[in-house]
Amino acid sequence: MSETILVVNAGSSSIKFQLFAIRKGSDLERSLKGQIEGIGTHPYLIAKNPKGEVVIDETWPAPEVDDVPAALDKVIDFLRSHVGKLPIGIGHRVVHGGPRFSEPVIVSAAVVDQLLEYVPLAPLHQPNNLRPIRVVLERQPHLMQVACFDTAFHRGHPEVADRYALPEAYYAAGIRRYGFHGLSYEYISGRLREQAPELAKGRVIVAHLGSGASMCALVNGKSVESTMGFTALDGLPMGTRPGQLDAGIVLYLLGEKKVSAKEVEHLFYHDCGLKGLSGLSNDVRDLLASPDPRAKLALDYFAYRIALFTGQLAAAMEGLDAFVFTAGIGENAPAIRAAVASKLNWLGFKLSSKANEKSDLVISRKRSRVVGLVIPTDEELMIARHTLGALHEHAAAA
Known part of the structure:
Protein backbone atom coordinates (compact mmCIF):
# COMPACT_ATOMS: atom_id res chain seq x y z
CA MET A 1 0.00 0.00 0.00
CA SER A 2 1.44 3.37 -1.05
CA GLU A 3 1.94 6.12 1.45
CA THR A 4 -0.59 8.91 1.13
CA ILE A 5 -1.17 12.60 1.73
CA LEU A 6 -4.54 13.92 2.83
CA VAL A 7 -5.68 17.37 1.69
CA VAL A 8 -8.33 19.08 3.81
CA ASN A 9 -10.45 22.16 3.06
CA ALA A 10 -12.78 22.80 5.98
CA GLY A 11 -15.88 25.01 6.03
CA SER A 12 -18.37 25.88 8.75
CA SER A 13 -20.56 22.82 8.15
CA SER A 14 -18.45 20.68 5.84
CA ILE A 15 -15.05 19.12 5.36
CA LYS A 16 -13.89 18.51 1.81
CA PHE A 17 -10.98 16.14 1.43
CA GLN A 18 -8.85 14.42 -1.19
CA LEU A 19 -6.35 11.62 -0.76
CA PHE A 20 -3.22 11.39 -2.91
CA ALA A 21 -1.04 8.32 -3.22
CA ILE A 22 2.70 8.95 -3.43
CA ARG A 23 4.19 7.08 -6.37
CA LYS A 24 7.81 6.61 -7.44
CA GLY A 25 9.66 9.82 -8.14
CA SER A 26 7.37 11.74 -5.79
CA ASP A 27 4.53 11.71 -8.30
CA LEU A 28 1.09 12.18 -6.76
CA GLU A 29 -1.96 10.26 -7.85
CA ARG A 30 -5.44 11.20 -6.66
CA SER A 31 -7.05 8.13 -5.11
CA LEU A 32 -10.10 9.54 -3.27
CA LYS A 33 -12.24 12.64 -3.36
CA GLY A 34 -14.94 13.21 -0.78
CA GLN A 35 -16.71 15.42 1.69
CA ILE A 36 -18.68 15.27 4.87
CA GLU A 37 -21.57 17.74 4.74
CA GLY A 38 -24.40 18.87 6.99
CA ILE A 39 -22.36 18.80 10.19
CA GLY A 40 -24.74 19.26 13.12
CA THR A 41 -27.89 19.07 10.98
CA HIS A 42 -27.95 16.21 8.44
CA PRO A 43 -24.41 14.78 8.46
CA TYR A 44 -23.43 12.54 5.59
CA LEU A 45 -20.13 11.33 4.17
CA ILE A 46 -19.59 10.55 0.50
CA ALA A 47 -16.35 9.68 -1.28
CA LYS A 48 -15.51 8.51 -4.78
CA ASN A 49 -12.50 6.88 -6.41
CA PRO A 50 -10.83 8.27 -9.58
CA LYS A 51 -13.33 6.36 -11.74
CA GLY A 52 -16.19 8.21 -10.09
CA GLU A 53 -17.37 5.11 -8.24
CA VAL A 54 -18.86 5.73 -4.79
CA VAL A 55 -16.80 4.00 -2.10
CA ILE A 56 -18.79 5.32 0.87
CA ASP A 57 -22.15 7.02 1.24
CA GLU A 58 -23.15 7.12 4.89
CA THR A 59 -25.38 9.28 7.08
CA TRP A 60 -25.64 9.70 10.85
CA PRO A 61 -28.04 11.29 13.34
CA ALA A 62 -27.21 14.96 13.91
CA PRO A 63 -26.09 14.48 17.55
CA GLU A 64 -23.50 11.90 16.46
CA VAL A 65 -21.70 14.37 14.17
CA ASP A 66 -22.50 17.72 15.72
CA ASP A 67 -19.17 19.53 15.22
CA VAL A 68 -15.99 19.54 13.14
CA PRO A 69 -13.99 17.29 15.52
CA ALA A 70 -16.68 14.59 15.31
CA ALA A 71 -16.80 14.96 11.52
CA LEU A 72 -13.03 14.67 11.26
CA ASP A 73 -13.16 11.50 13.37
CA LYS A 74 -15.57 10.00 10.82
CA VAL A 75 -13.23 10.89 7.95
CA ILE A 76 -10.21 9.41 9.76
CA ASP A 77 -12.14 6.22 10.63
CA PHE A 78 -13.14 5.86 6.99
CA LEU A 79 -9.56 6.33 5.77
CA ARG A 80 -8.26 3.78 8.26
CA SER A 81 -10.79 1.18 7.09
CA HIS A 82 -10.54 1.95 3.36
CA VAL A 83 -6.81 2.63 2.98
CA GLY A 84 -5.53 0.60 5.89
CA LYS A 85 -3.39 3.29 7.50
CA LEU A 86 -3.26 6.98 8.18
CA PRO A 87 -1.63 9.39 5.72
CA ILE A 88 1.95 10.47 6.39
CA GLY A 89 0.90 14.10 6.26
CA ILE A 90 -2.10 16.39 6.00
CA GLY A 91 -2.12 19.52 3.87
CA HIS A 92 -4.59 22.27 4.78
CA ARG A 93 -5.81 25.22 2.79
CA VAL A 94 -5.52 28.29 5.02
CA VAL A 95 -6.86 31.46 3.46
CA HIS A 96 -4.79 34.11 5.24
CA GLY A 97 -1.09 33.88 6.03
CA GLY A 98 -0.75 37.54 7.00
CA PRO A 99 2.65 39.24 6.76
CA ARG A 100 4.46 36.36 8.49
CA PHE A 101 3.85 33.43 6.14
CA SER A 102 5.02 33.63 2.54
CA GLU A 103 5.32 29.87 1.94
CA PRO A 104 3.82 26.62 3.28
CA VAL A 105 4.74 25.85 6.87
CA ILE A 106 4.73 22.76 9.08
CA VAL A 107 2.11 23.36 11.75
CA SER A 108 2.80 23.70 15.45
CA ALA A 109 0.75 25.12 18.30
CA ALA A 110 2.73 28.37 17.98
CA VAL A 111 1.93 28.60 14.26
CA VAL A 112 -1.79 28.10 14.98
CA ASP A 113 -1.68 30.89 17.58
CA GLN A 114 -0.18 33.22 14.98
CA LEU A 115 -2.76 32.26 12.36
CA LEU A 116 -5.59 32.91 14.80
CA GLU A 117 -4.57 36.58 14.72
CA TYR A 118 -5.79 36.76 11.11
CA VAL A 119 -9.33 35.55 11.83
CA PRO A 120 -10.71 39.12 11.58
CA LEU A 121 -9.19 39.39 8.08
CA ALA A 122 -10.98 36.28 6.83
CA PRO A 123 -13.86 35.63 9.24
CA LEU A 124 -15.69 33.24 6.89
CA HIS A 125 -12.68 31.06 6.19
CA GLN A 126 -9.86 31.29 8.72
CA PRO A 127 -11.65 29.85 11.79
CA ASN A 128 -12.93 26.90 9.76
CA ASN A 129 -9.54 26.31 8.14
CA LEU A 130 -7.86 26.16 11.55
CA ARG A 131 -10.42 24.01 13.36
CA PRO A 132 -9.35 20.61 11.95
CA ILE A 133 -5.68 21.57 12.34
CA ARG A 134 -6.23 22.10 16.05
CA VAL A 135 -8.16 18.84 16.37
CA VAL A 136 -5.34 16.83 14.77
CA LEU A 137 -2.74 18.59 16.93
CA GLU A 138 -4.67 17.48 20.01
CA ARG A 139 -5.54 13.94 18.95
CA GLN A 140 -2.75 12.92 16.54
CA PRO A 141 0.19 15.18 17.46
CA HIS A 142 2.66 12.85 15.71
CA LEU A 143 0.90 13.36 12.35
CA MET A 144 2.65 16.08 10.37
CA GLN A 145 0.43 18.89 9.10
CA VAL A 146 1.28 21.59 6.57
CA ALA A 147 -0.59 24.88 6.21
CA CYS A 148 -0.74 26.20 2.63
CA PHE A 149 -1.78 29.82 2.22
CA ASP A 150 -3.94 31.53 -0.38
CA THR A 151 -1.96 34.73 0.19
CA ALA A 152 1.55 33.29 -0.23
CA PHE A 153 1.74 33.36 -4.05
CA HIS A 154 1.24 37.14 -4.06
CA ARG A 155 3.89 37.99 -1.49
CA GLY A 156 6.43 38.93 -4.17
CA HIS A 157 4.42 41.96 -5.30
CA PRO A 158 6.38 45.18 -5.72
CA GLU A 159 5.91 47.53 -2.78
CA VAL A 160 3.93 50.01 -4.86
CA ALA A 161 1.32 47.27 -5.48
CA ASP A 162 1.46 46.06 -1.88
CA ARG A 163 0.69 49.40 -0.21
CA TYR A 164 -2.39 51.39 0.71
CA ALA A 165 -2.05 55.18 0.93
CA LEU A 166 -1.96 55.03 4.73
CA PRO A 167 0.67 56.13 7.26
CA GLU A 168 3.68 53.86 7.65
CA ALA A 169 2.58 52.58 11.06
CA TYR A 170 -0.43 50.84 9.51
CA TYR A 171 1.70 49.09 6.91
CA ALA A 172 4.09 47.97 9.64
CA ALA A 173 1.07 46.59 11.52
CA GLY A 174 0.20 44.38 8.55
CA ILE A 175 -2.46 46.49 6.82
CA ARG A 176 -1.48 45.90 3.21
CA ARG A 177 -2.74 44.28 0.02
CA TYR A 178 -2.30 40.51 0.26
CA GLY A 179 -4.34 39.01 -2.60
CA PHE A 180 -6.04 35.61 -2.39
CA HIS A 181 -6.74 32.45 -4.44
CA GLY A 182 -2.98 32.10 -4.64
CA LEU A 183 -3.02 28.30 -4.66
CA SER A 184 -5.23 28.40 -7.74
CA TYR A 185 -3.05 30.97 -9.50
CA GLU A 186 0.09 29.04 -8.67
CA TYR A 187 -1.42 25.91 -10.21
CA ILE A 188 -2.53 27.78 -13.35
CA SER A 189 0.92 29.32 -13.68
CA GLY A 190 2.43 25.82 -13.70
CA ARG A 191 -0.12 24.49 -16.20
CA LEU A 192 0.58 27.41 -18.51
CA ARG A 193 4.27 26.53 -18.52
CA GLU A 194 3.32 23.01 -19.58
CA GLN A 195 0.60 23.81 -22.12
CA ALA A 196 1.62 27.18 -23.54
Whole structure:
Protein backbone atom coordinates (compact mmCIF):
# COMPACT_ATOMS: atom_id res chain seq x y z
CA MET A 1 0.00 0.00 0.00
CA SER A 2 1.44 3.37 -1.05
CA GLU A 3 1.94 6.12 1.45
CA THR A 4 -0.59 8.91 1.13
CA ILE A 5 -1.17 12.60 1.73
CA LEU A 6 -4.54 13.92 2.83
CA VAL A 7 -5.68 17.37 1.69
CA VAL A 8 -8.33 19.08 3.81
CA ASN A 9 -10.45 22.16 3.06
CA ALA A 10 -12.78 22.80 5.98
CA GLY A 11 -15.88 25.01 6.03
CA SER A 12 -18.37 25.88 8.75
CA SER A 13 -20.56 22.82 8.15
CA SER A 14 -18.45 20.68 5.84
CA ILE A 15 -15.05 19.12 5.36
CA LYS A 16 -13.89 18.51 1.81
CA PHE A 17 -10.98 16.14 1.43
CA GLN A 18 -8.85 14.42 -1.19
CA LEU A 19 -6.35 11.62 -0.76
CA PHE A 20 -3.22 11.39 -2.91
CA ALA A 21 -1.04 8.32 -3.22
CA ILE A 22 2.70 8.95 -3.43
CA ARG A 23 4.19 7.08 -6.37
CA LYS A 24 7.81 6.61 -7.44
CA GLY A 25 9.66 9.82 -8.14
CA SER A 26 7.37 11.74 -5.79
CA ASP A 27 4.53 11.71 -8.30
CA LEU A 28 1.09 12.18 -6.76
CA GLU A 29 -1.96 10.26 -7.85
CA ARG A 30 -5.44 11.20 -6.66
CA SER A 31 -7.05 8.13 -5.11
CA LEU A 32 -10.10 9.54 -3.27
CA LYS A 33 -12.24 12.64 -3.36
CA GLY A 34 -14.94 13.21 -0.78
CA GLN A 35 -16.71 15.42 1.69
CA ILE A 36 -18.68 15.27 4.87
CA GLU A 37 -21.57 17.74 4.74
CA GLY A 38 -24.40 18.87 6.99
CA ILE A 39 -22.36 18.80 10.19
CA GLY A 40 -24.74 19.26 13.12
CA THR A 41 -27.89 19.07 10.98
CA HIS A 42 -27.95 16.21 8.44
CA PRO A 43 -24.41 14.78 8.46
CA TYR A 44 -23.43 12.54 5.59
CA LEU A 45 -20.13 11.33 4.17
CA ILE A 46 -19.59 10.55 0.50
CA ALA A 47 -16.35 9.68 -1.28
CA LYS A 48 -15.51 8.51 -4.78
CA ASN A 49 -12.50 6.88 -6.41
CA PRO A 50 -10.83 8.27 -9.58
CA LYS A 51 -13.33 6.36 -11.74
CA GLY A 52 -16.19 8.21 -10.09
CA GLU A 53 -17.37 5.11 -8.24
CA VAL A 54 -18.86 5.73 -4.79
CA VAL A 55 -16.80 4.00 -2.10
CA ILE A 56 -18.79 5.32 0.87
CA ASP A 57 -22.15 7.02 1.24
CA GLU A 58 -23.15 7.12 4.89
CA THR A 59 -25.38 9.28 7.08
CA TRP A 60 -25.64 9.70 10.85
CA PRO A 61 -28.04 11.29 13.34
CA ALA A 62 -27.21 14.96 13.91
CA PRO A 63 -26.09 14.48 17.55
CA GLU A 64 -23.50 11.90 16.46
CA VAL A 65 -21.70 14.37 14.17
CA ASP A 66 -22.50 17.72 15.72
CA ASP A 67 -19.17 19.53 15.22
CA VAL A 68 -15.99 19.54 13.14
CA PRO A 69 -13.99 17.29 15.52
CA ALA A 70 -16.68 14.59 15.31
CA ALA A 71 -16.80 14.96 11.52
CA LEU A 72 -13.03 14.67 11.26
CA ASP A 73 -13.16 11.50 13.37
CA LYS A 74 -15.57 10.00 10.82
CA VAL A 75 -13.23 10.89 7.95
CA ILE A 76 -10.21 9.41 9.76
CA ASP A 77 -12.14 6.22 10.63
CA PHE A 78 -13.14 5.86 6.99
CA LEU A 79 -9.56 6.33 5.77
CA ARG A 80 -8.26 3.78 8.26
CA SER A 81 -10.79 1.18 7.09
CA HIS A 82 -10.54 1.95 3.36
CA VAL A 83 -6.81 2.63 2.98
CA GLY A 84 -5.53 0.60 5.89
CA LYS A 85 -3.39 3.29 7.50
CA LEU A 86 -3.26 6.98 8.18
CA PRO A 87 -1.63 9.39 5.72
CA ILE A 88 1.95 10.47 6.39
CA GLY A 89 0.90 14.10 6.26
CA ILE A 90 -2.10 16.39 6.00
CA GLY A 91 -2.12 19.52 3.87
CA HIS A 92 -4.59 22.27 4.78
CA ARG A 93 -5.81 25.22 2.79
CA VAL A 94 -5.52 28.29 5.02
CA VAL A 95 -6.86 31.46 3.46
CA HIS A 96 -4.79 34.11 5.24
CA GLY A 97 -1.09 33.88 6.03
CA GLY A 98 -0.75 37.54 7.00
CA PRO A 99 2.65 39.24 6.76
CA ARG A 100 4.46 36.36 8.49
CA PHE A 101 3.85 33.43 6.14
CA SER A 102 5.02 33.63 2.54
CA GLU A 103 5.32 29.87 1.94
CA PRO A 104 3.82 26.62 3.28
CA VAL A 105 4.74 25.85 6.87
CA ILE A 106 4.73 22.76 9.08
CA VAL A 107 2.11 23.36 11.75
CA SER A 108 2.80 23.70 15.45
CA ALA A 109 0.75 25.12 18.30
CA ALA A 110 2.73 28.37 17.98
CA VAL A 111 1.93 28.60 14.26
CA VAL A 112 -1.79 28.10 14.98
CA ASP A 113 -1.68 30.89 17.58
CA GLN A 114 -0.18 33.22 14.98
CA LEU A 115 -2.76 32.26 12.36
CA LEU A 116 -5.59 32.91 14.80
CA GLU A 117 -4.57 36.58 14.72
CA TYR A 118 -5.79 36.76 11.11
CA VAL A 119 -9.33 35.55 11.83
CA PRO A 120 -10.71 39.12 11.58
CA LEU A 121 -9.19 39.39 8.08
CA ALA A 122 -10.98 36.28 6.83
CA PRO A 123 -13.86 35.63 9.24
CA LEU A 124 -15.69 33.24 6.89
CA HIS A 125 -12.68 31.06 6.19
CA GLN A 126 -9.86 31.29 8.72
CA PRO A 127 -11.65 29.85 11.79
CA ASN A 128 -12.93 26.90 9.76
CA ASN A 129 -9.54 26.31 8.14
CA LEU A 130 -7.86 26.16 11.55
CA ARG A 131 -10.42 24.01 13.36
CA PRO A 132 -9.35 20.61 11.95
CA ILE A 133 -5.68 21.57 12.34
CA ARG A 134 -6.23 22.10 16.05
CA VAL A 135 -8.16 18.84 16.37
CA VAL A 136 -5.34 16.83 14.77
CA LEU A 137 -2.74 18.59 16.93
CA GLU A 138 -4.67 17.48 20.01
CA ARG A 139 -5.54 13.94 18.95
CA GLN A 140 -2.75 12.92 16.54
CA PRO A 141 0.19 15.18 17.46
CA HIS A 142 2.66 12.85 15.71
CA LEU A 143 0.90 13.36 12.35
CA MET A 144 2.65 16.08 10.37
CA GLN A 145 0.43 18.89 9.10
CA VAL A 146 1.28 21.59 6.57
CA ALA A 147 -0.59 24.88 6.21
CA CYS A 148 -0.74 26.20 2.63
CA PHE A 149 -1.78 29.82 2.22
CA ASP A 150 -3.94 31.53 -0.38
CA THR A 151 -1.96 34.73 0.19
CA ALA A 152 1.55 33.29 -0.23
CA PHE A 153 1.74 33.36 -4.05
CA HIS A 154 1.24 37.14 -4.06
CA ARG A 155 3.89 37.99 -1.49
CA GLY A 156 6.43 38.93 -4.17
CA HIS A 157 4.42 41.96 -5.30
CA PRO A 158 6.38 45.18 -5.72
CA GLU A 159 5.91 47.53 -2.78
CA VAL A 160 3.93 50.01 -4.86
CA ALA A 161 1.32 47.27 -5.48
CA ASP A 162 1.46 46.06 -1.88
CA ARG A 163 0.69 49.40 -0.21
CA TYR A 164 -2.39 51.39 0.71
CA ALA A 165 -2.05 55.18 0.93
CA LEU A 166 -1.96 55.03 4.73
CA PRO A 167 0.67 56.13 7.26
CA GLU A 168 3.68 53.86 7.65
CA ALA A 169 2.58 52.58 11.06
CA TYR A 170 -0.43 50.84 9.51
CA TYR A 171 1.70 49.09 6.91
CA ALA A 172 4.09 47.97 9.64
CA ALA A 173 1.07 46.59 11.52
CA GLY A 174 0.20 44.38 8.55
CA ILE A 175 -2.46 46.49 6.82
CA ARG A 176 -1.48 45.90 3.21
CA ARG A 177 -2.74 44.28 0.02
CA TYR A 178 -2.30 40.51 0.26
CA GLY A 179 -4.34 39.01 -2.60
CA PHE A 180 -6.04 35.61 -2.39
CA HIS A 181 -6.74 32.45 -4.44
CA GLY A 182 -2.98 32.10 -4.64
CA LEU A 183 -3.02 28.30 -4.66
CA SER A 184 -5.23 28.40 -7.74
CA TYR A 185 -3.05 30.97 -9.50
CA GLU A 186 0.09 29.04 -8.67
CA TYR A 187 -1.42 25.91 -10.21
CA ILE A 188 -2.53 27.78 -13.35
CA SER A 189 0.92 29.32 -13.68
CA GLY A 190 2.43 25.82 -13.70
CA ARG A 191 -0.12 24.49 -16.20
CA LEU A 192 0.58 27.41 -18.51
CA ARG A 193 4.27 26.53 -18.52
CA GLU A 194 3.32 23.01 -19.58
CA GLN A 195 0.60 23.81 -22.12
CA ALA A 196 1.62 27.18 -23.54
CA PRO A 197 5.25 27.87 -22.53
CA GLU A 198 5.65 30.97 -24.69
CA LEU A 199 2.52 32.57 -23.29
CA ALA A 200 3.63 31.66 -19.76
CA LYS A 201 6.68 33.89 -20.22
CA GLY A 202 4.48 36.85 -21.10
CA ARG A 203 1.73 38.98 -19.56
CA VAL A 204 -1.28 36.96 -18.49
CA ILE A 205 -4.47 37.73 -16.59
CA VAL A 206 -6.06 34.79 -14.77
CA ALA A 207 -9.70 35.16 -13.73
CA HIS A 208 -10.58 32.80 -10.88
CA LEU A 209 -14.37 32.99 -11.11
CA GLY A 210 -16.28 31.03 -8.51
CA SER A 211 -18.47 31.82 -5.53
CA GLY A 212 -15.40 33.73 -4.44
CA ALA A 213 -13.88 35.57 -7.40
CA SER A 214 -10.70 37.46 -8.11
CA MET A 215 -8.20 38.18 -10.88
CA CYS A 216 -4.43 38.07 -10.95
CA ALA A 217 -1.79 39.57 -13.24
CA LEU A 218 1.09 37.20 -14.03
CA VAL A 219 4.36 38.25 -15.63
CA ASN A 220 6.62 35.32 -16.47
CA GLY A 221 4.50 33.17 -14.16
CA LYS A 222 4.82 35.46 -11.13
CA SER A 223 2.02 37.42 -9.51
CA VAL A 224 2.52 41.18 -9.83
CA GLU A 225 -0.99 42.43 -9.01
CA SER A 226 -4.35 41.11 -7.81
CA THR A 227 -7.88 42.44 -7.46
CA MET A 228 -8.19 41.30 -3.84
CA GLY A 229 -6.42 43.20 -1.09
CA PHE A 230 -6.39 43.20 2.72
CA THR A 231 -9.37 40.85 2.95
CA ALA A 232 -11.33 38.62 0.59
CA LEU A 233 -14.00 41.33 0.22
CA ASP A 234 -12.15 43.48 -2.31
CA GLY A 235 -12.17 43.48 -6.11
CA LEU A 236 -14.78 41.61 -8.13
CA PRO A 237 -18.38 41.12 -7.01
CA MET A 238 -18.84 37.55 -5.80
CA GLY A 239 -21.67 35.23 -4.89
CA THR A 240 -22.49 37.06 -1.64
CA ARG A 241 -19.63 39.59 -1.32
CA PRO A 242 -19.78 43.07 -2.88
CA GLY A 243 -16.25 43.45 -4.18
CA GLN A 244 -14.75 46.91 -4.42
CA LEU A 245 -16.50 49.49 -2.23
CA ASP A 246 -16.02 53.11 -1.32
CA ALA A 247 -14.78 52.98 2.30
CA GLY A 248 -17.16 55.85 3.01
CA ILE A 249 -20.05 53.42 2.71
CA VAL A 250 -18.80 51.64 5.82
CA LEU A 251 -18.47 54.94 7.69
CA TYR A 252 -21.97 55.94 6.59
CA LEU A 253 -23.52 52.66 7.73
CA LEU A 254 -21.77 52.83 11.10
CA GLY A 255 -22.32 56.53 11.74
CA GLU A 256 -25.53 57.59 10.05
CA LYS A 257 -27.48 54.33 9.90
CA LYS A 258 -26.22 53.11 13.30
CA VAL A 259 -25.57 49.64 11.92
CA SER A 260 -23.27 47.67 14.21
CA ALA A 261 -19.88 46.42 13.05
CA LYS A 262 -21.14 42.84 13.29
CA GLU A 263 -24.16 43.66 11.15
CA VAL A 264 -21.93 45.32 8.54
CA GLU A 265 -19.70 42.25 8.51
CA HIS A 266 -22.69 39.97 7.98
CA LEU A 267 -24.05 42.19 5.22
CA PHE A 268 -20.77 42.28 3.30
CA TYR A 269 -20.02 38.57 3.60
CA HIS A 270 -23.50 37.10 3.24
CA ASP A 271 -26.04 39.42 1.58
CA CYS A 272 -24.25 41.35 -1.17
CA GLY A 273 -22.69 40.44 -4.52
CA LEU A 274 -24.79 38.56 -7.06
CA LYS A 275 -27.25 37.63 -4.33
CA GLY A 276 -27.70 41.23 -3.25
CA LEU A 277 -27.97 42.64 -6.78
CA SER A 278 -30.41 40.02 -8.04
CA GLY A 279 -32.41 39.50 -4.86
CA LEU A 280 -32.70 35.93 -6.10
CA SER A 281 -29.58 33.78 -5.79
CA ASN A 282 -25.82 33.79 -5.45
CA ASP A 283 -25.54 30.93 -7.99
CA VAL A 284 -24.70 31.93 -11.56
CA ARG A 285 -26.54 28.86 -12.87
CA ASP A 286 -29.77 30.09 -11.28
CA LEU A 287 -29.26 33.60 -12.62
CA LEU A 288 -28.51 32.40 -16.16
CA ALA A 289 -31.74 30.37 -16.12
CA SER A 290 -33.89 33.18 -14.71
CA PRO A 291 -35.98 35.56 -16.87
CA ASP A 292 -36.01 38.12 -14.05
CA PRO A 293 -34.36 41.42 -15.16
CA ARG A 294 -32.60 41.60 -11.78
CA ALA A 295 -30.76 38.38 -12.65
CA LYS A 296 -29.61 39.96 -15.91
CA LEU A 297 -28.46 43.07 -14.05
CA ALA A 298 -26.36 40.98 -11.65
CA LEU A 299 -24.68 39.06 -14.48
CA ASP A 300 -24.12 42.22 -16.54
CA TYR A 301 -22.53 43.86 -13.52
CA PHE A 302 -20.30 40.82 -12.97
CA ALA A 303 -19.01 40.89 -16.56
CA TYR A 304 -18.66 44.68 -16.49
CA ARG A 305 -16.47 44.61 -13.39
CA ILE A 306 -14.32 41.81 -14.78
CA ALA A 307 -13.72 43.96 -17.87
CA LEU A 308 -12.90 47.03 -15.75
CA PHE A 309 -10.34 45.14 -13.69
CA THR A 310 -8.86 43.67 -16.86
CA GLY A 311 -7.89 47.20 -17.87
CA GLN A 312 -6.37 47.84 -14.46
CA LEU A 313 -4.32 44.63 -14.46
CA ALA A 314 -3.21 45.13 -18.08
CA ALA A 315 -1.98 48.59 -17.09
CA ALA A 316 0.03 47.07 -14.23
CA MET A 317 1.75 44.78 -16.75
CA GLU A 318 1.91 47.40 -19.53
CA GLY A 319 0.13 45.06 -21.91
CA LEU A 320 -1.68 41.75 -22.18
CA ASP A 321 -0.85 38.54 -24.07
CA ALA A 322 -3.37 36.04 -22.69
CA PHE A 323 -6.52 35.83 -20.58
CA VAL A 324 -7.27 32.61 -18.65
CA PHE A 325 -10.67 31.63 -17.23
CA THR A 326 -10.68 29.16 -14.33
CA ALA A 327 -12.69 27.92 -11.29
CA GLY A 328 -16.36 26.90 -11.25
CA ILE A 329 -17.85 29.76 -13.28
CA GLY A 330 -14.77 30.35 -15.42
CA GLU A 331 -14.56 26.70 -16.43
CA ASN A 332 -18.27 25.92 -16.86
CA ALA A 333 -20.17 29.04 -17.95
CA PRO A 334 -19.61 29.82 -21.65
CA ALA A 335 -22.20 32.62 -21.47
CA ILE A 336 -20.16 34.46 -18.83
CA ARG A 337 -16.94 33.99 -20.81
CA ALA A 338 -18.66 35.35 -23.92
CA ALA A 339 -20.01 38.37 -22.02
CA VAL A 340 -16.54 39.18 -20.72
CA ALA A 341 -14.85 38.65 -24.09
CA SER A 342 -17.36 40.97 -25.79
CA LYS A 343 -16.17 43.78 -23.52
CA LEU A 344 -12.50 43.07 -24.30
CA ASN A 345 -12.63 43.37 -28.08
CA TRP A 346 -10.80 46.70 -27.79
CA LEU A 347 -7.85 44.83 -26.27
CA GLY A 348 -7.76 42.41 -29.18
CA PHE A 349 -9.58 39.47 -27.53
CA LYS A 350 -11.54 37.83 -30.36
CA LEU A 351 -13.65 34.92 -29.12
CA SER A 352 -14.33 31.75 -31.08
CA SER A 353 -17.97 30.98 -30.26
CA LYS A 354 -17.57 27.33 -31.23
CA ALA A 355 -14.47 26.78 -29.08
CA ASN A 356 -16.06 28.67 -26.20
CA GLU A 357 -19.20 26.53 -26.23
CA LYS A 358 -17.03 23.39 -26.07
CA SER A 359 -14.83 24.89 -23.32
CA ASP A 360 -11.71 24.13 -25.37
CA LEU A 361 -8.27 24.95 -24.02
CA VAL A 362 -8.02 27.87 -26.47
CA ILE A 363 -11.28 29.77 -26.96
CA SER A 364 -9.97 32.72 -28.97
CA ARG A 365 -9.70 32.94 -32.76
CA LYS A 366 -6.39 32.25 -34.46
CA ARG A 367 -5.81 35.94 -35.24
CA SER A 368 -6.81 37.17 -31.79
CA ARG A 369 -4.11 39.47 -30.40
CA VAL A 370 -4.97 38.30 -26.86
CA VAL A 371 -5.13 34.51 -26.50
CA GLY A 372 -8.13 33.31 -24.49
CA LEU A 373 -7.88 30.04 -22.58
CA VAL A 374 -9.91 27.85 -20.24
CA ILE A 375 -7.72 25.95 -17.77
CA PRO A 376 -9.31 23.94 -14.92
CA THR A 377 -7.69 24.69 -11.59
CA ASP A 378 -6.60 22.13 -8.99
CA GLU A 379 -5.88 23.75 -5.65
CA GLU A 380 -5.92 20.37 -3.88
CA LEU A 381 -3.10 18.99 -6.03
CA MET A 382 -1.13 22.17 -5.35
CA ILE A 383 -1.60 21.67 -1.60
CA ALA A 384 -0.57 18.01 -1.88
CA ARG A 385 2.62 19.00 -3.74
CA HIS A 386 3.48 21.62 -1.13
CA THR A 387 2.81 19.15 1.67
CA LEU A 388 5.03 16.49 0.13
CA GLY A 389 7.77 19.08 -0.43
CA ALA A 390 7.60 20.19 3.20
CA LEU A 391 7.79 16.58 4.39
CA HIS A 392 10.87 15.95 2.25
CA GLU A 393 12.57 19.12 3.52
CA HIS A 394 11.79 18.14 7.11
CA ALA A 395 13.19 14.64 6.58
CA ALA A 396 16.35 16.02 4.97
CA ALA A 397 16.91 18.42 7.86
CA ALA A 398 16.35 15.76 10.53
